[in-house]
Structure formats: structure tokens, C-alpha cells
Amino acid sequence: MNCKTPNPMAFDRVNQPLCFPSLGCLHLVVGCLPGDKLLKMNSTEFWDKRSQQYDNAVRKHDAAYDRTIETAKALLSHSDVVLDFGCGSGEFGLDLAPHVRRVHGIDTAARMIDLARDKAREREIGNTAFDQKDLFDRSLDNQTFSSVIAFSVFHLVDDAPTVLARLNDLLATGGLLISETPCFAEKNWLLRSLVTLAQKLGLAPKIRSLSSGELESFVSGSGFKIVESRIWDERKALQWIVARKK
């Protein structure tokens, strides 16, 4: 096994193993770390810094990626105007774009947006727009989108119910939310401890340890009716949730 720097996103898209020399007293170590003295990075800085690495990984299109694209394609139609929330380097949005009317990707990390725009140009995909924008930006109008894709992002936001309520507002009535989210609360203490340690070391952004039940209740409590909820990839603790705006 090739041991690399601990990277909790390894359980997201990047298929790198997490390796630590000693795991026995991890809880103790994590509890004793002087967080204020360790590298502190906000989420946007983190994703800006990791943008190229993330893009290199997501471009590889592993089996989970292909399954997500195929399933999302079957849920979308050529008339759909899609918001790609937390679009990252745009890989999903770009692959879905030929099957819908328009994709608008937003992300707070400028370098992710640069990569997405470069790829749209290189691949000559004309029906996409990528903007460095917060979800609450006033330029986004209510009821403008017929679908939202939100892949690997709900575990990164501070207030998932507020984010879900905003997505609900941006969708037209009957609009579809298609999401997949790492739910780390479903994993064992070891993984959760590794994630906490990586955050303390500045190697990971702030990650919320959601359970699938908690995420489902956030979705259904934000004006959505859940159409489908299932474990998408057990190893990565990915929960797939499709929900329709009521």
C-alpha cells in the first residue's frame, strides 16, 4: 500500500489510502492537539489550494463517478436548467451539459471555477456557465432552476438546513434536487478520528459528520419530498438523495 499524506477527501473522490503509523491512541492525540497553533485554513483557501489535485482525481471517472452520471442523466431532460452547487472543477456539470438545456455551476473557490471554465472551452461545451459565487448571492433568482445537482458538498457547509432551504427557493415548483453526500457519522470511530485529526492539522476543511438520517431530515424539512435515498458507495459513506420541491 502506498501511504500518502492523510487526506480525508480520500473517502470522497480521491482514491488514496489513509495511512497513519499508530492508530491506537488517536482519540487522545486528537484531543490534545493545540488547534490554535496548527495551520488554519478556511474552506475556500483549502479548495483553491487543492483544486488541481482534485481535478486530476475527478477526471479519472471511477466506477462511482460513472454511476452518478448515468443515474443523473436518467433523471434529467433536455429542457432542464441545472444549478451545480459546489461545482468544483465542473467535471459533473460538463458531463451532464450535453443532456440538458443549461448548466450553471457555482463554487466559492476561484481556482476551481478557472479549471471548470478552461475545460468547458477545451471541450467546446457552450451551454455552461461557471461563477465564483456564494449560494446566497443576490444575482441568483428564485425559481430559476428546474434541477439542482449537489455532489459532495452538503457535508462542507456550516448550516445544511439553511442551504437546503435556499436551494428549494431557487428551484421552480416540482424541481429536482439530486445529491450525493459523504455521511461520515455512518463510518466507524477510526475514520471519524482521522478526519478530525486531518482538520486539526489543516489538511482538511471543516467537515460536518452527518448521518444519513440527519441529512434526510434536513432535506425533508426544507420543502422537499424525498424520492429516493440510499447508500451510493458504502466504502466512501456516500448517501444518494433525490428529492422533489413540494
Ligand SMILES: C[S@@+](CC[C@H](N)C(=O)[O-])C[C@H]1O[C@@H](n2cnc3c(N)ncnc32)[C@H](O)[C@@H]1O
Ligand atoms: C468535494 S468538492 C466537490 C466538487 C464537485 N461537486 C464534485 O463532486 O466533483 C466540494 C466543493 O464545494 C465547494 N464549496 C464548499 N462549500 C461551499 C459553499 N458554501 N458554497 C459554494 N461552494 C462550496 C468547494 O469550494 C469545493 O469546490
